[in-house]
Amino acid sequence: MTKQRIYNILKKEWQVMFTEVNSLMLVTLLPVIILAQGLLYVWLIDKFGGESMISSAFFQSVLQKISEIMPAVSVLTIPEQLQVFLLSQFNFYLLLIPVMIAVSFATFSIVDEKQTRSLEALLATPVRTWELLLGKALSGAIPAIIVTWICGLLLLLGVQILGWGHLLEYFLNPAWFIILFLLTPAISILSFLLGVIGSARAKDSKSAQNLVLLIVLPVLMLIGIQISGLVWFTTILTLVLAIAIVVIDFFVLKVAVRLFSRESIIISWR
Amino acid sequence: MLIETFNLTRKFGERTAVDNLNITAEEGKILGFLGPNGAGKTTTMRMLAGLISPTSGYAVVDGIRPDKEPERVHEIIGILTESPGFYNNMSAQRNLEYFAGFYNLSDASAQIEKYLRLMGLWERRQDKVGTYSKGMKQRLAITRALIHKPKILFLDEPTSGLDPEVSQEVRGLIKNLSQEGYTVILSTHNLSEAEQLCQRIAVIRTGLVALDAPANLRQRLFRHQTMIKLEEIDERLIGAISKLDFIKNHSREENTLFIELADPSKHQPELIKSIVEAGGRIIEVTDKKHSLEDIYLSLLNEEEKI
Numbered sequence: 001m002t003k004q005r006i007y008n009i010l011k012k013e014w015q016v017m018f019t020e021v022n023s024l025m026l027v028t029l030l031p032v033i034i035l036a037q038g039l040l041y042v043w044l045i046d047k048f049g050g051e052s053m054i055s056s057a058f059f060q061s062v063l064q065k066i067s068e069i070m071p072a073v074s075v076l077t078i079p080e081q082l083q084v085f086l087l088s089q090f091n092f093y094l095l096l097i098p099v100m101i102a103v104s105f106a107t108f109s110i111v112d113e114k115q116t117r118s119l120e121a122l123l124a125t126p127v128r129t130w131e132l133l134l135g136k137a138l139s140g141a142i143p144a145i146i147v148t149w150i151c152g153l154l155l156l157l158g159v160q161i162l163g164w165g166h167l168l169e170y171f172l173n174p175a176w177f178i179i180l181f182l183l184t185p186a187i188s189i190l191s192f193l194l195g196v197i198g199s200a201r202a203k204d205s206k207s208a209q210n211l212v213l214l215i216v217l218p219v220l221m222l223i224g225i226q227i228s229g230l231v232w233f234t235t236i237l238t239l240v241l242a243i244a245i246v247v248i249d250f251f252v253l254k255v256a257v258r259l260f261s262r263e264s265i266i267i268s269w270r
Numbered sequence: 271m272l273i274e275t276f277n278l279t280r281k282f283g284e285r286t287a288v289d290n291l292n293i294t295a296e297e298g299k300i301l302g303f304l305g306p307n308g309a310g311k312t313t314t315m316r317m318l319a320g321l322i323s324p325t326s327g328y329a330v331v332d333g334i335r336p337d338k339e340p341e342r343v344h345e346i347i348g349i350l351t352e353s354p355g356f357y358n359n360m361s362a363q364r365n366l367e368y369f370a371g372f373y374n375l376s377d378a379s380a381q382i383e384k385y386l387r388l389m390g391l392w393e394r395r396q397d398k399v400g401t402y403s404k405g406m407k408q409r410l411a412i413t414r415a416l417i418h419k420p421k422i423l424f425l426d427e428p429t430s431g432l433d434p435e436v437s438q439e440v441r442g443l444i445k446n447l448s449q450e451g452y453t454v455i456l457s458t459h460n461l462s463e464a465e466q467l468c469q470r471i472a473v474i475r476t477g478l479v480a481l482d483a484p485a486n487l488r489q490r491l492f493r494h495q496t497m498i499k500l501e502e503i504d505e506r507l508i509g510a511i512s513k514l515d516f517i518k519n520h521s522r523e524e525n526t527l528f529i530e531l532a533d534p535s536k537h538q539p540e541l542i543k544s545i546v547e548a549g550g551r552i553i554e555v556t557d558k559k560h561s562l563e564d565i566y567l568s569l570l571n572e573e574e575k576i
Contacts, residue, residue, distance in 0.1 A: 267322065
């Protein structure tokens with residue numbers, strides 16, 4: 001029965017979300033923009049990665065870092081080394097997709113229930129709070145994960161098509177796959193649950209959307225930390241980070257179930 | 271008893287919404303909750319439906335404690351909330367399929383079709399709920415409460431905001447449901463609605479003011495009065511009536527006399543004879559009916575004095 005209920009929630013959430021223009025745009029346009037932006041940067045280095053650019057202090061420090069952590073790239077030209085660096089960072093950048101899709105779907109899903117006042121009738125059915133939250137979380141996380149994976153695939157295709165295929169062996173390491181196949185789902189679910197927790201307190205879609213920005217910030221920080229070279233996410237560190245987020249997901253689900261109590265919803269959601 | 275509460279109490283901070291409420295509801299009957307705004311009717315209904323927990327005391331619904339096992343209670347109840355919400359971008363049928371999906375129903379489609387036809391919504395089942403009128407949404411909400419064949423139906427202000435024609439339809443429907451064996455708990459402000467539909471009425475003002483059948487409440491509060499309308503009332507007539515020893519009490523309002531008799535069936539003919547003999551010209555003789563409104567106001571006034 002639990003599976004049937006979760007599937008029931010998933011089906012309905014998708015039906016509602018995908019008739020909304022904003023949701024559709026988020027799922028289609030955002031990944032295209034992020035992917036195009038990433039490929040554009042790599043292309044710019046390929047096209048304009050001349051001496052003047054490379055001699056800047058920032059790129060010098062990046063090159064220094066690359067030589068420390070990826071000694072194998074020393075056989076490549078300096079612009080190629082920078083391209084490998086950017087491509088290896090790109091998966092962290094892709095994490096913005098599941099975060100933004102999941103949080104937006106979460107806030108939309110909860111705020112819609114608030115605005116239509118449909119939740120009291122829903123809570124009067126035998127559905128359990130965790131089933132409801134998991135169903136909603138998966139409804140946001142599944143499209144977010146699929147879209148991110150498609151983006152990862154398109155990135156590899158783009159690299160091949162644009163003539164950088166020989167760089168694949170340098171950045172396609174286990175960490176790249178861990179980010180895509182473990183960290184992406186874990187962060188999607190975490191983002192969705194945080195979105196649910198926050199929007200349960202939001203009064204309207206505007207304040208819920210402000211919350212989306214707050215939840216995106218830690219992921220931006222993660223990207224910043226990696227790019228600045230403050231902490232380099234090696235395979236082991238990426239795996240530890242992914243497992244830590246999976247564990248956090250369970251705790252946050254528990255917290256969400258507690259905060260999402262039927263009583264507070266029925267009494268205070270107006 | 272299908273429903274029983276034991277000192278059911280609910281507080282919101284310092285404010286007591288429901289105070290030591292002890293009520294019972296019989297299977298297959300309609301129990302009405304009557305009371306002014308903020309009297310605790312909706313809170314009581316929510317506690318019985320397992321949507322909120324009592325601060326103290328408890329309820330038993332078909333042998334289940336709603337505060338302990340809300341999901342089990344949800345299996346056997348259907349609820350029409352005060353402002354029933356739907357997913358406006360989905361069709362009526364899809365809305366119902368979604369809600370039916372939370373119950374273990376083998377015949378959900380048949381149930382949905384049955385009640386949509388009954389409610390006169392079958393032809394518009396594919397229309398988005400957002401295009402429905404308030405009356406249609408209300409009928410759809412009742413359908414939603416019924417699709418899983420619940421044992422108990424909680425209806426919170428089912429005719430609120432509906433036009434008289436639709437209200438009448440909804441009332442007819444509730445009556446039919448009771449005849450089909452559903453136990454209905456009906457919260458309403460509409461006294462004539464409660465009188466038409468409810469076998470028993472619980473007058474609630476935070477606590478229980480009274481719980482009984484309307485006829486019993488009437489009898490408890492008001493003595494039987496014979497109402498006699500005359501062409502004219504003069505002092506001679508009043509004098510003649512005052513001499514009759516079976517008259518317990520009498521009063522006058524313009525050309526109408528209100529007379530309380532010791533034994534109405536025995537003394538009414540004698541009274542009429544005496545009036546005619548005293549020269550009175552009678553237009554109409556009836557029993558004075560006390561409306562539910564009279565009972566309700568009298569109960570609340572009585573409680574205020576206490």
